[in-house]
Amino acid sequence: MARDAKQIVLLDSLRKLQRRGATAHLVNLLQKVRPADIAPMLQYLAEQERIGLVAVLADKAPSLASRIIGEIHPVQAAELLSALPAESAARVLQELPSDDAAQFVSELPAEFGQRLLSLMKGEEAAEVQELLVYSEETAGRIMTPDVFALHEDTLVEDAIRALQQNKEAEMVFYLYVVDDRNHLVGVLSLRQLLLNDPKVRLKEIMTTDVIRVRTDTDQEEVARVASKYDLLAVPVVDDHNKLVGIITIDDVIDVAREEATEDFYKMAGTSDEERLTLSAARSVRSRLPWFFATFVGGLAVAGMVYAFSGGGVFPRSVMLAGFIPVILGMGGNLGTQSSTIIVRGLATGRIDMRQVWRVILKELRTAVVLGMVYGGLLAVAAAILYRRPLSQSGHPLSTLAILLGVSLFCSMMIAASIGSLVPVVLQRVGIDPAVATAPFVTTSVDVLGSLVFLSLSSRILSA
Numbered sequence: 001m002a003r004d005a006k007q008i009v010l011l012d013s014l015r016k017l018q019r020r021g022a023t024a025h026l027v028n029l030l031q032k033v034r035p036a037d038i039a040p041m042l043q044y045l046a047e048q049e050r051i052g053l054v055a056v057l058a059d060k061a062p063s064l065a066s067r068i069i070g071e072i073h074p075v076q077a078a079e080l081l082s083a084l085p086a087e088s089a090a091r092v093l094q095e096l097p098s099d100d101a102a103q104f105v106s107e108l109p110a111e112f113g114q115r116l117l118s119l120m121k122g123e124e125a126a127e128v129q130e131l132l133v134y135s136e137e138t139a140g141r142i143m144t145p146d147v148f149a150l151h152e153d154t155l156v157e158d159a160i161r162a163l164q165q166n167k168e169a170e171m172v173f174y175l176y177v178v179d180d181r182n183h184l185v186g187v188l189s190l191r192q193l194l195l196n197d198p199k200v201r202l203k204e205i206m207t208t209d210v211i212r213v214r215t216d217t218d219q220e221e222v223a224r225v226a227s228k229y230d231l232l233a234v235p236v237v238d239d240h241n242k243l244v245g246i247i248t249i250d251d252v253i254d255v256a257r258e259e260a261t262e263d264f265y266k267m268a269g270t271s272d273e274e275r276l277t278l279s280a281a282r283s284v285r286s287r288l289p290w291f292f293a294t295f296v297g298g299l300a301v302a303g304m305v306y307a308f309s310g311g312g313v314f315p316r317s318v319m320l321a322g323f324i325p326v327i328l329g330m331g332g333n334l335g336t337q338s339s340t341i342i343v344r345g346l347a348t349g350r351i352d353m354r355q356v357w358r359v360i361l362k363e364l365r366t367a368v369v370l371g372m373v374y375g376g377l378l379a380v381a382a383a384i385l386y387r388r389p390l391s392q393s394g395h396p397l398s399t400l401a402i403l404l405g406v407s408l409f410c411s412m413m414i415a416a417s418i419g420s421l422v423p424v425v426l427q428r429v430g431i432d433p434a435v436a437t438a439p440f441v442t443t444s445v446d447v448l449g450s451l452v453f454l455s456l457s458s459r460i461l462s463a
Contacts, residue, residue, distance in 0.1 A: 007041055014045070018052060026053075027060045035064065039071035042080075051083045058088035066095035069104070078107030086112070090119035098124065099144045099251065102131035106141075139222050140215030142255065143236045143245030149176040150202060152185055157198035173232035176243055177206045184210055184235055184243040212237050215244060222247055223256040261344055280365035287337065287370065294333050295374055298326020299381055306386065320457060323382065323404050328449045330374055331411035335445045336438075338363045338419030343433045346423060360420040367416030371409035379405030403460050410456075411449035418444045 010033065017026040030038060042050050057065035069077050069092055081089045081104060093101045093116055105113040105128060117125045127145055134140030148166055150159050159175060166172075175193055177186035186206030196205050212235045213222050226234050226249070234252070236245040305322030342359060345351030351359055379401040387397060422440045423433035 007044075011041055011044055014041075014053065015049065018049060018056075023056050023060060026056060027064070030057065030068075031061065031064060035067035036071050038068050042068075042072070047083075051080065054080055054092075055084050055088055058084060058092050062091040063095045065092045070096060070100050074103050074107050077104050081116075082108055082112055086115050086119060090116045093128075094120050094124055097144055098127040098131060098146065099142055102128045102141065106132060106136065134215055137219045138215065139213045139217040139219060139234075139236050139247060140245075142219055142222070142251050143215075143247045144251075145245045147176065147235070147243060147246045148172050149178045149182075149184075149243055152177050152179055152201070152203035152206070154202050155198065156193060156196050156200050156202065156205070159193060159202060160198075163193075173248070174235075175202075176210075176235055176246075177202050178243055182242045184212060184237050184241055186210060187235070210235065213247075214239070219255045220259045223252050223259060226252040227256070257348065261348060280362050280369065283362065283366045284369045287366070288373065291330060291333060291370065291374060294329045295326060295377065298323070298329050299385065301325040302382075302386060319386070320400065320403075323378070323407075324450065324453060326378065327404070327408050327411045327453055328446050330408055331415035331445045331449045332442060333415075334367060334370065334412050335415030335419035335441045338367075338416050339423055339433075339437045339441050342420055342423040343437055346427055346433060356424055360424070363416045363420045364413070367412050371412035374412070375405035375407075375409035378408050399460060403456055407449075407453040407456055410452045411445070414448045414452065415441075415445045418448070 010029075013029060014026065017023075017029065042053070045053065054065055054069070057068065069080070072080070081092065084092075093104065096104070101124070105116065108116070117128060120128070130145065131141055131143070148163070150162060154162075154177075163172065163175070172190070175188040175190065176184060177188065179185050186203065186208050187210045188202065188206050192205060211225060211229050211231060213225060215236055215238055217236075222234055225231070226247075231252075232249045234247045235243055236247060238244050302319075302322040302325075306319055341363070342351065342356065345359065346356070382404050383397055383401040419441050422444070423437050426433045426436050426440075
């Protein structure tokens with residue numbers, strides 16, 4: 001609660017300073033706050049306030065702006081950078097580590113990204129372009145080429161002196177050792193370097209069995225290697241074993257979290273990008289095809305009910321109930337997706353309790369479209385594929401088809417509502433949403449979906 005109160009005070013101060021045009025005071029205030037604390041607060045500002053704030057920082061304090069941008073997810077950061085004047089955005093990229101800059105440029109429209117690179121200084125732009133050559137989600141794309149390495153014949157005392165003079169080296173956890181052709185031949189910890197005789201050469205004390213990855217190694221494998229061998233940095237080599245960069249622990253942690261989140265969402269048939277874009281249209285496009293398998297399976301169950309009813313196992317009057325699995329299955333899948341997005345977002349801090357309502361509204365808009373599409377498909381499919389058994393019920397075929405379509409629509413709306421709200425309620429009452437959400441959502445969707453279908457059937461068919 002104390003942190004929330006502090007955020008509210010800071011946000012009010014930022015808005016007041018922006019309205020007054022007090023840019024110097026604004027920059028001075030933000031320089032006293034950690035970038036990791038500033039970045040989450042940007043979501044509470046209106047779009048123009050957010051863009052204006054970053055634009056001011058890009059002009060007055062580009063280093064601070066870059067550190068704040070570096071704390072934002074690449075998709076959101078790219079959207080923010082693309083809203084800035086090209087010169088301002090280039091100043092921010094200029095201050096970023098080359099691997100972060102490459103990641104942001106890859107998320108920008110190609111033309112705008114190339115323009116920013118042309119506005120950056122030659123050396124920094126060249127490093128970014130070099131990283132962009134590598135495929136996405138590989139070691140080459142996420143490495144930094146600013147690696148500190150020394151020749152194997154270097155004396156320990158000279159290595160220490162070189163390390164002291166190289167103040168721009170990227171997180172020196174290890175000292176990598178190379179030969180005349182820049183081949184990676186060994187590694188030293190800083191402890192080894194400091195505790196050895198100053199007159200000893202590096203090749204005499206280095207470890208030759210170096211854990212390394214290639215530029216084309218998948219980033220998930222990089223995270224696995226770093227975790228398995230407890231590494232703070234992983235050297236990256238090319239096909240000829242030449243040292244071309246390193247991947248530091250901060251990037252390894254980001255990769256591990258990103259891959260875990262990606263796998264988590266894939267299991268539910270959705271993606272993290274949906275939460276980030278907050279676009280119902282994109283959400284519908286990404287989910288629409290994957291619901292079709294459940295839809296077809298549900299129709300197959302209805303067909304099996306009809307087939308067995310012909311053998312006297314079921315009376316033909318229960319044919320309509322054969323569609324309950326597709327209605328509940330479609331709703332259950334959507335409820336799982338909605339709850340997954342909310343639960344994972346809350347767990348990683350990418351969604352907080354005040355922003356969550358925007359995500360819930362997006363889920364409901366998505367449910368409306370998906371419900372209309374698949375509700376209509378179910379009505380049409382039932383009327384075409386099961387015309388004969390439905391007609392035998394003694395009710396108009398069109399009425400039964402509409403009943404099925406409306407029931408499916410209602411089931412998906414209920415599922416999205418419950419799947420989105422249950423994690424929030426559980427979080428509010430102090431229960432871990434990751435543990436308790438699935439049973440609540442599954443049971444609630446099945447009970448309420450069945451209740452809606454049976455209630456509508458009873459009302460319509462008894463009329």
